Amino acid sequence: MISVDEALQRILGGAKPLGPEQISLADALGRTLAADVAARRTQPPAAMSAMDGYAVRGADVAKLPATLTRVGSVPAGKNYPHALKPGECVRIFTGAPLPEGADTVVIQEDTEVSGDRVTMKDAKPGRHVRKAGIDFREGDVVLRAGRVLTPRDVGLAAAANAPWLSVARKPRVAILPTGDEVVMPGEPVGPNQIVSSNGPALAAFVRACGGEPLLLGVAPDEAHALQTMVAAARGVDLLVTTGGASVGEHDLVRDALGAEGMTLDFWKIAMRPGKPLIFGRLGAVPVLGLPGNPVSTIVCAAIFLRPLLDALLGAVRPLEETKPTAKLAQPLAANDQRQDYIRATLARDAAGALTVAPYPVQDSSMVSVLARADALIVRKPGATAAPAGELVEILPLGNGALGI
């Protein structure tokens, strides 16, 4: 048996980002930048008013109250065409450029207007002005390669005047569940068969991680048919199989992949749920063989497939590199030599601290428990018994929009 960390290291060892593609900013949500985005302009390009009010020369409002002459008005998008002379002010609106000579804005609530005479009652030289370039300057890198783009990032790229972006190609992931006992939802189900949850769940998982799934269909436990389906996966960026990887006699997946010329490793990994894993290469295509139990499949996908997809995307997720923790809501027994991933729910205690409660039943066939779980508790091999209240490492599963 090898450890989770060693398996992950071997899987990620040969993974390199796929090539870039150029896409419209309008399609950029959730895509991973393949190149830095440098600002094509300075923002704001000139000193601008941060409020609705009057642009003045700071020296003119050093002593208050000060009455100045209104000589014009400048809305956002327009410009006052003259330099402001001493004693003059200009009506100005939020986002409008300051006239030459002006360096201060007096907000309208602090003024009294009588014809073209405006009395400034409260002001401070230099106030309510956004200096040129306070947001960014032309040439500044505003977004780095590897960033998975949020709506706010899309806004920043837009403000930097980038209508097209270079992003990582979506990894095309062929998915091949196996087993005579497995049928797709809605198809006729025999008395000893189960409905495939692995195929649809993995396809959705790959999509949520930024990949493009190709569900090849369910492969039967028959060497020739399986081999034909495996061969159809050539040309994709990754092949993921489920099932057929146990220590029993029905390890057809390994044989079929071997017959297709795959160089392969078969590992027993010291983890629960999980354990059997196939990893290798079919020509240029990396192959990840996940266990067949639906819970093991998705837990192994979260542990191994997601980082592999991130590596193919070149995605950098800085916040997620810190390992989150939560307080145990109830004690946990000592762990054996396998790394445990315990399905659990999250809540908050009266003090606002995050708490985590393991489900009493952890059977790796129970997809209902997995779907309801908010997180996995990560228990290292040989971990001693943990009392309620202890901080434990968790892997949040994310019930939000497109969380995993």
Added chain:
Amino acid sequence: MISVDEALQRILGGAKPLGPEQISLADALGRTLAADVAARRTQPPAAMSAMDGYAVRGADVAKLPATLTRVGSVPAGKNYPHALKPGECVRIFTGAPLPEGADTVVIQEDTEVSGDRVTMKDAKPGRHVRKAGIDFREGDVVLRAGRVLTPRDVGLAAAANAPWLSVARKPRVAILPTGDEVVMPGEPVGPNQIVSSNGPALAAFVRACGGEPLLLGVAPDEAHALQTMVAAARGVDLLVTTGGASVGEHDLVRDALGAEGMTLDFWKIAMRPGKPLIFGRLGAVPVLGLPGNPVSTIVCAAIFLRPLLDALLGAVRPLEETKPTAKLAQPLAANDQRQDYIRATLARDAAGALTVAPYPVQDSSMVSVLARADALIVRKPGATAAPAGELVEILPLGNGALGI
């Protein structure tokens, strides 16, 4: 001025879920269930082996070691066609149904095989068997209406044999940024103009929240053109405008909407960034007018637009209803009478607790700071000065896959 809570209450007051549509399970990721999903089958349908090994009668292994006669083999997806007699065992694989009469599985590691004689060295009556229905039973509601579907939920719906799902229609949201000073990225930019970040950012925001954006284009500050563009929004589920809602003279949006027959409220909201907000109805279409500053726009979208989209979707996000907190990394001054949303970064201290550090500059025009922020610190009106280490409410912005 009205409070954030009061504004939210008024905005959500009239919002009802849009009608449902029926979609394939393959397209269900991130969609919101419009109806409960009831299991169409019992899972597992019969007692099944949880391991690779031998199916036996519990009474035959009450005393160990026990040597039994192997009378057959049953892989997953097949069935042993006879009842197991005393003294008999059957080779069985994970996921295969137990033969009639068998109630126990002995794992292969605990056996010794000699021809058709199998000696059981370690066993416990009833072990390694998954009872019928331990995951769910036919008719059980496995997923509730309002659930935003994760990959694991897709797997559960598949296991429950649901190839089609009833989900909320995606709200179609027309987006109309306004202002002569605003141009789209890549278009010619005049010396006093800025590039629109609000349009692309809001479109991505709506998509991340499960809606379908329609970017109408940037409306100029000219009554007739604006009115024509507003009229084009009829028939959508929601119209969102940005800009043109200040207290100055350029409030063309309100006038144009009014001319098109909109019943409207104009509110000053006691919040920062934000403040001016328009809300009303253009015929049957609710209209949300957000401020024009890019940071105010997205913060107001997070506070008001996201819950409104959730209401149109009928989405229930139970975990997010609890208000997360983090420890202040540095002190905060007392707050005035406006609710403050302070851009901040998240980290973890040595003890693993979440900490939050406000950015020193909070100017509402700085999209670079907003993009880099991990969270907003929520400061209630009149909040007293908070020392470093105090727990404060945060609104995480989520830099993950499709986070906001």
